[in-house]
Amino acid sequence: MxxxxxxxxxxxxxxxxCDETGVGIVRGHTLLxxxxxxxVEQHARFGGxxxxxxxxxxxxxxxxxxxxxxxxxxxxxxxxDAIAVTSGPGLAGALLVGVAAAKGYALAAEKxxxxxxxxxxxxxxxxxxHGPLPEPAIALLVSGGHSSLLRVDDLARxxxxxxxxxDDAAGExxxxxxxxxxxxxxxxxPIDREARAGDPAxxxxxxxxxxxxxxxxxxxxxxxxxxxxAVARWVEARQRAGEPVPVADVAASFQEAVCDVLTAxxxxxxxxxxxxxxxxxxxxxxxxxxxxxxEHRAAKHGIRVRAPRPxxxxxxxxxxxxxxxxxxxxxxxxxRLDLPADSAMPLTxxxx
Amino acid sequence: MTLDGDMPPAWFLNEPGSPRQCPxxxxxxxxxxGRLGWxxxxxxxxxxxxxxxxxxxxxxxxxxVTLRAQRCTVDARAHGELLAPQVDAVLADVDxxxxxxxxxxxxxxxxxxxxxxxxxVTAATMGQVLGIPTYGVCSLDAIGHPAAAGEPVLAxxxxxxxxxxxxxxxxxxxxxxxxxxxxxxxxxxxxxxxxVTVAVGDGAHRYADALGLPxxxxxxxxxxxxxxxxxxxxxxxxxxxxxxxxxxxxxxxxVAATARKPVLP
Ligand SMILES: [Zn+2]
Numbered sequence: 001m002x003x004x005x006x007x008x009x010x011x012x013x014x015x016x017x018c019d020e021t022g023v024g025i026v027r028g029h030t031l032l033x034x035x036x037x038x039x040v041e042q043h044a045r046f047g048g049x050x051x052x053x054x055x056x057x058x059x060x061x062x063x064x065x066x067x068x069x070x071x072x073x074x075x076x077x078x079x080x081d082a083i084a085v086t087s088g089p090g091l092a093g094a095l096l097v098g099v100a101a102a103k104g105y106a107l108a109a110e111k112x113x114x115x116x117x118x119x120x121x122x123x124x125x126x127x128x129x130h131g132p133l134p135e136p137a138i139a140l141l142v143s144g145g146h147s148s149l150l151r152v153d154d155l156a157r158x159x160x161x162x163x164x165x166x167d168d169a170a171g172e173x174x175x176x177x178x179x180x181x182x183x184x185x186x187x188x189x190p191i192d193r194e195a196r197a198g199d200p201a202x203x204x205x206x207x208x209x210x211x212x213x214x215x216x217x218x219x220x221x222x223x224x225x226x227x228x229x230a231v232a233r234w235v236e237a238r239q240r241a242g243e244p245v246p247v248a249d250v251a252a253s254f255q256e257a258v259c260d261v262l263t264a265x266x267x268x269x270x271x272x273x274x275x276x277x278x279x280x281x282x283x284x285x286x287x288x289x290x291x292x293x294x295e296h297r298a299a300k301h302g303i304r305v306r307a308p309r310p311x312x313x314x315x316x317x318x319x320x321x322x323x324x325x326x327x328x329x330x331x332x333x334x335x336r337l338d339l340p341a342d343s344a345m346p347l348t349x350x351x352x
Numbered sequence: 353m354t355l356d357g358d359m360p361p362a363w364f365l366n367e368p369g370s371p372r373q374c375p376x377x378x379x380x381x382x383x384x385x386g387r388l389g390w391x392x393x394x395x396x397x398x399x400x401x402x403x404x405x406x407x408x409x410x411x412x413x414x415x416x417v418t419l420r421a422q423r424c425t426v427d428a429r430a431h432g433e434l435l436a437p438q439v440d441a442v443l444a445d446v447d448x449x450x451x452x453x454x455x456x457x458x459x460x461x462x463x464x465x466x467x468x469x470x471x472x473v474t475a476a477t478m479g480q481v482l483g484i485p486t487y488g489v490c491s492l493d494a495i496g497h498p499a500a501a502g503e504p505v506l507a508x509x510x511x512x513x514x515x516x517x518x519x520x521x522x523x524x525x526x527x528x529x530x531x532x533x534x535x536x537x538x539x540x541x542x543x544x545x546x547x548v549t550v551a552v553g554d555g556a557h558r559y560a561d562a563l564g565l566p567x568x569x570x571x572x573x574x575x576x577x578x579x580x581x582x583x584x585x586x587x588x589x590x591x592x593x594x595x596x597x598x599x600x601x602x603x604x605x606x607v608a609a610t611a612r613k614p615v616l617p
Contacts, residue, residue, distance in 0.1 A: 046606050050604055050605075050606040052465060052604035052605060052606065053604045053606060055465065055466070055469065056465075056600075056604065059469050059472065059473055059476075059598070062473060062476070062477065063476050063477065063480050066477075066480065067480075077481050092466070093465065093466045093469075096431075096432045096466060096469065096470060097469055097473055099432055100432055100435070100436070100469070100470045100473045100474050100477075101473045101474075101476075101477045103435075103436035103474065104436070104473060104474040104475070104476070104477030104478045104481075105477050105478075105480075105481055106436075107436055107439055107440060107450060107474075107478060108450045108477065108478040108480075108481035108482050109450075109481045110449070110450065229615055232615040233615050233616055236614055236615060236616045237616065240616070336437075337436045337437045337440055338433045338434070338436070338437050339433070340430075340432060340433050341432055
């Protein structure tokens with residue numbers, strides 16, 4: 001954490017698009033607080049996030065999480081210059097709790113409110129660790145809810161979608177494969193752990209949308225559904241044959257296939273546009289193999305990889321505050337008090 | 353309008369609901385206790401348990417509850433968009449600022465979850481910033497209590513899925529049964545067992561045939577002055593604020609993950 005510059009805007013960010021209730025506070029590019037409450041354990045027995053369970057948890061968590069963030073930063077709401085909130089995309093009911101909360105805080109404290117795009121916030125959060133983002137940049141955002149490749153020319157005005165998953169999100173594939181292997185939910189961390197003891201070349205799992213004919217139509221798109229099914233078939237065949245399942249090798253080979261496709265397409269996008277900055281964000285960006293592979297491949301082409309530390313990769317309020325600070329610094333006008341939660345907010349919209 | 357207690361004090365009659373000005377003519381900065389007498393306070397009321405998104409300002413005094421401003425929009429799909437601007441508007445209507453509020457009263461439902469949470473999170477967050485207490489009231493009470501003029505009444509709101517949220521009140525407006533969620537026919541049977549002769553509320557209107565009870569037109573939705581009146585004792589006593597816990601009455605729709613389906617033939 002560097003010294004704070006007193007005249008930089010003090011911004012509060014609220015995030016409730018999925019199962020994490022996050023409240024973050026930043027001054028310019030300096031992180032002051034990052035308070036989080038997660039309902040992840042309540043979803044475990046359902047094998048995925050249950051929207052109504054998440055929404056109920058957000059309502060219970062928002063006030064105490066705000067208290068913790070303010071205490072951590074040593075400020076009050078009266079000190080805050082603006083409030084930013086994720087207004088989409090995400091789970092509709094979950095988003096609405098955060099948006100209504102942000103309006104309540106903004107109304108009572110008489111502060112402006114910015115409804116912002118969750119994916120743009122995943123890009124902005126890296127500024128808290130590595131300073132202002134060089135533009136243009138390519139961003140690879142991968143989590144349980146999204147898998148997108150985008151071009152960032154001006155983060156305050158809009159980003160250009162290059163590609164996205166055509167079926168499952170990458171994080172979803174991790175969850176499903178983890179379940180198959182008897183590992184806990186969410187699947188990312190346990191697969192990462194198991195894979196360290198396994199051979200990534202043990203099993204040749206398919207790389208979706210990388211064949212020449214697929215690349216013509218889906219150069220920057222992803223598909224993880226076929227990979228997930230291939231893993232399931234492989235594991236079942238072993239079980240039927242009465243042979244033990246080599247969990248570490250399956251985890252390593254699956255993870256290798258996911259990271260191979262993600263990094264190959266991200267580097268391809270950088271090279272195609274002559275862009276030398278690649279930002280990685282989202283929960284899957286916390287995966288150690290993805291980071292290592294991206295850095296290794298990028299270095300060969302003189303591309304610099306920027307990835308924030310794992311805690312900032314997963315959903316949190318600090319990322320929303322970071323984007324809010326960027327918008328305020330860029331002179332973007334705040335949102336109106338009737339701003340909606342938009343579960344399908346397009347990437348081209350950074351703030352509403 | 354006085355909903356509880358005795359006659360309002362004389363100054364209510366002298367200043368009938370018009371925007372209050374400071375003695376110097378400037379912006380009112382203290383509509384609350386200091387200027388109007390220590391026992392009169394400005395209270396925000398919100399309810400989002402039905403399609404009617406409601407924000408209101410009331411004055412609670414020793415003698416009663418006076419409605420100062422109210423905004424109500426019937427739109428089942430825009431609670432999140434509508435409520436905050438309406439809160440802003442009622443404050444502007446009486447030339448007050450958020451800091452003038454002494455308490456917030458919120459309808460706890462029951463109601464469709466997504467909309468219901470908008471009112472509760474708005475009340476909770478504003479209360480947190482302002483350091484003022486929040487009080488919850490069952491939203492059906494603000495339909496059944498004002499409607500129960502001497503005879504028992506069934507109050508109902510729409511629970512979707514062909515069900516209603518309902519409660520039964522005696523002739524004095526005291527809740528005898530509920531709140532519950534069930535098919536209208538089930539509610540009607542229980543209501544008849546409690547000698548109910550009339551039904552009220554949007555849910556009663558929507559399912560009038562299934563209920564088979566005569567209808568009372570008003571209130572169709574939770575009445576903000578009644579919400580305030582039902583919390584007025586707590587406001588006057590300066591009771592500690594409470595955590596606003598929604599009356600969901602239904603569990604989340606979720607099924608535990610079942611055994612995986614095989615992918616091999
Ligand atoms: Zn995310």
